[in-house]
Each structure stands twice: as structure tokens, then as C-alpha cells.
Amino acid sequence: MESAYLRHLTERIALFNDEGAFKKLFHHFYKPLCNFSASLIQQEDAAQDLITELFISIWNTKSNLLAVKNIKTYLYTAAKNQSIRYLSRQHEEFNIDNIPFSAIPLNHDCPESLIISQETISIIEMAIEELPVRCKLVFRLIKFDRLTYQETADILDISIKTVDAQLVKAIKRLHERLKKVSKTSLN
Numbered sequence: 001m002e003s004a005y006l007r008h009l010t011e012r013i014a015l016f017n018d019e020g021a022f023k024k025l026f027h028h029f030y031k032p033l034c035n036f037s038a039s040l041i042q043q044e045d046a047a048q049d050l051i052t053e054l055f056i057s058i059w060n061t062k063s064n065l066l067a068v069k070n071i072k073t074y075l076y077t078a079a080k081n082q083s084i085r086y087l088s089r090q091h092e093e094f095n096i097d098n099i100p101f102s103a104i105p106l107n108h109d110c111p112e113s114l115i116i117s118q119e120t121i122s123i124i125e126m127a128i129e130e131l132p133v134r135c136k137l138v139f140r141l142i143k144f145d146r147l148t149y150q151e152t153a154d155i156l157d158i159s160i161k162t163v164d165a166q167l168v169k170a171i172k173r174l175h176e177r178l179k180k181v182s183k184t185s186l187n
Contacts, residue, residue: 006071014065022062025071026055032145033079039137040083050082072147076155127177135170138163 006028012021030051037047054075058065068074128136134156141152142163149167153160 003070003072010065010068010071013059013062017062022055022059029072029075030055033075036076036141036145037079037083039140040080041086046086047083050086051079054078054082070151070154073151073154076141076147076151080155123178123181124174127174127181130177131170131173135166135173138166139170139174142167 006025009021009025012018013025033051033054034044034047037050038044041047041050065071128139131139137156138152141147141155142149147155149160149163153163156163
């Protein structure tokens with residue numbers, strides 16, 4: 001349903017210069033893309049600027065949107081590329097494995113988070129913090145941003161099998177870590 005709606009918005013933007021559809025697309029993706037970019041460049045203000053520039057560029061070349069098959073993947077990939085270009089302009093060598101996960105915000109707006117106690121959330125966040133960076137990014141994109149394996153693979157420029165392996169690795173490590181924590185809290 002969401003992808004049909006997003007496709008409808010992109011067609012309205014590309015064919016009819018529909019500003020209302022563009023605003024809806026912008027509001028739907030702006031915050032998640034800012035969070036994603038900030039997780040890569042570790043600067044929230046700069047990430048907001050990059051994503052704003054990205055949407056300006058999309059509006060200026062809106063007729064190209066007709067060629068885009070999946071707007072979500074397109075936007076995340078564009079945000080990743082903008083972030084990498086920003087880092088290269090800052091004369092920093094970009095390596096996804098060197099990004100600290102503490103810069104990647106967790107989504108506490110989901111209903112499950114409201115049920116879990118704050119202490120449990122802290123334990124889970126600490127366990128996620130201990131994951132290798134690529135595992136963290138895959139885990140975040142799939143579990144928090146609710147992207148598909150294919151979308152995650154396209155965004156991170158890795159194979160679907162690598163996405164699957166990284167997610168399995170992340171879940172296994174989280175399970176082991178949480179199992180240790182629950183054993184110590186029972187004693």
C-alpha cells in the first residue's frame with residue numbers, strides 16, 4: 001500500500017509539478033533521512049542541510065522521478081551518497097565500519113517501545129551499541145526504519161545475502177548479550 005501511495009506521489013510530482021504531493025513526500029521522508037545521514041556524518045545540523053539540498057535537487061529535476069522504480073531506496077541511496085560526498089569534502093576518509101553507533105538515533109516512537117520499561121530499553125541500546133557497525137546499520141535499517149532486505153542492500157551497496165548474514169549476526173549477538181544480562185539480573 002505504501003509503495004503504491006509513494007509511486008502516486010512521485011508521478012504527481014513528475015507529471016504535474018504537484019507541490020502538495022512534494023510536501024507529502026518531503027514530510028514522509030525528511031526525518032528518517034536526516035537520522036540516516038546524521039548516523040553517517042555524525043553532525044545533525046549538516047545532515048539536515050544535506051537532506052534539504054537533496055529534496056531541492058529532486059524538485060529541480062522532478063521529471064527524472066518517472067524513471068525511479070522505488071522512491072524509498074532512491075532517497076536513502078541519494079542520502080548516503082550526499083553524506084559520503086560531504087565527508088570527502090571534509091577531507092575525511094569514509095569507512096562505514098568506523099562510524100560510532102552512538103550517533104545513530106534509535107526510534108522510540110514505535111508502540112513496542114512504549115510497553116518496554118526504560119531499563120530494558122537501556123539494556124537493549126547497550127547491546128546494540130556493542131554490535132559491529134555494519135551489523136548496527138543493517139539492524140537499524142531493517143528493524144527501525146522498516147526497509148526491506150533489497151532496499152537495505154541497495155542503500156549500503158551490499159548483497160541481499162550479506163544483509164541477511166549481518167542481520168542474523170546482529171540478532172544472534174543481541175540474543176546472547178540479553179541472555180547474559182537476564183542471567184545476571186536473576187542472581
